[in-house]
Amino acid sequence: MSSVGLCTSLIPEAKAVLDLVDKCPKHPKKGDFPVIVIEGLDATGKTTVTQSVKESLNAVLLRSPPACISEWRKTFDDKPNHIRRAFYALGNYLVALEIAKASIKSPVIVDRYWHSTAAYSIATEISGKKQNLPPEHHEVYQWPEDLLKPDLVFLLTVSPEERIRRLQGRGLEKTKEETELEANSLFCQKVEESYKRMENPECQEVDASPSREEEMH
Numbered sequence: 001m002s003s004v005g006l007c008t009s010l011i012p013e014a015k016a017v018l019d020l021v022d023k024c025p026k027h028p029k030k031g032d033f034p035v036i037v038i039e040g041l042d043a044t045g046k047t048t049v050t051q052s053v054k055e056s057l058n059a060v061l062l063r064s065p066p067a068c069i070s071e072w073r074k075t076f077d078d079k080p081n082h083i084r085r086a087f088y089a090l091g092n093y094l095v096a097l098e099i100a101k102a103s104i105k106s107p108v109i110v111d112r113y114w115h116s117t118a119a120y121s122i123a124t125e126i127s128g129k130k131q132n133l134p135p136e137h138h139e140v141y142q143w144p145e146d147l148l149k150p151d152l153v154f155l156l157t158v159s160p161e162e163r164i165r166r167l168q169g170r171g172l173e174k175t176k177e178e179t180e181l182e183a184n185s186l187f188c189q190k191v192e193e194s195y196k197r198m199e200n201p202e203c204q205e206v207d208a209s210p211s212r213e214e215e216m217h
């Protein structure tokens with residue numbers, strides 16, 4: 001909260017985000033329906049899986065950061081890391097409110113939530129190899145006490161080779177080499193390892209390599 005709060009004079013959008021957060025009831029409670037979060041690196045299949053689970057469970061699909069602040073995402077993505085991360089962290093508290101409301105009436109599926117903010121922050125802050133990450137059970141892997149907890153968190157994983165295929169299949173303007181570097185980078189390894197160290201709730205790892213056809217059976 002403080003990073004975004006301190007920069008309201010320099011970033012007008014920060015005031016708009018904080019105004020929204022101020023209006024939020026504190027500590028919203030989950031309803032009786034299950035809340036399932038899908039996490040994972042880019043192109044592991046989160047959008048595909050969340051859409052399909054939404055349809056099969058007749059669930060409400062939410063994402064973090066939520067639509068109410070997505071117009072300011074680009075602004076914060078261009079800011080220094082600590083400000084950018086504060087934006088995503090606040091976004092999770094806004095999604096918590098949406099989860100609380102929706103889970104009274106139906107199952108809820110969430111595309112990214114706190115674990116993404118934490119895992120990407122840790123991987124950004126820790127330089128060098130995966131072994132430099134804080135040890136297991138460190139406080140950085142713990143869920144914030146004041147944030148609504150989901151019932152289940154699934155971590156989608158695919159091999160670096162399959163992720164390259166999926167990144168390329170999306171046809172983004174990247175060379176093969178750039179895509180390969182991205183998929184194999186130390187950064188991705190650190191993000192994924194951080195996800196795996198998250199606790200209370202922990203991430204249940206799901207091998208998301210099977211093709212969509214195979215997944216149907």
Ligand SMILES: Nc1ncnc2c1ncn2[C@@H]1O[C@H](COP(=O)(O)OP(=O)(O)OP(=O)(O)O)[C@@H](O)[C@H]1O
Nearest residue numbers: 041042043044045046047048166169170210211212
């Ligand atoms: N099981 C699968 N087999 C093959 N291709 C898949 C599978 N699931 C998804 N894809 C394809 O891989 C690409 C990435 O999938 P998707 O957009 O669902 O990933 P994502 O995790 O939501 O990515 P991002 O976080 O970047 O939004 C898409 O082109 C999608 O069609």
Ligand SMILES: Nc1ccn([C@H]2C[C@H](O)[C@@H](COP(=O)(O)O)O2)c(=O)n1
Nearest residue numbers: 042064065088112113114116117120
């Ligand atoms: N709750 C969230 C959601 C996203 N992020 C960050 C992590 C990545 O830098 C990026 C990925 O988003 P996507 O491309 O899947 O829309 O956004 C986060 O920190 N916390």
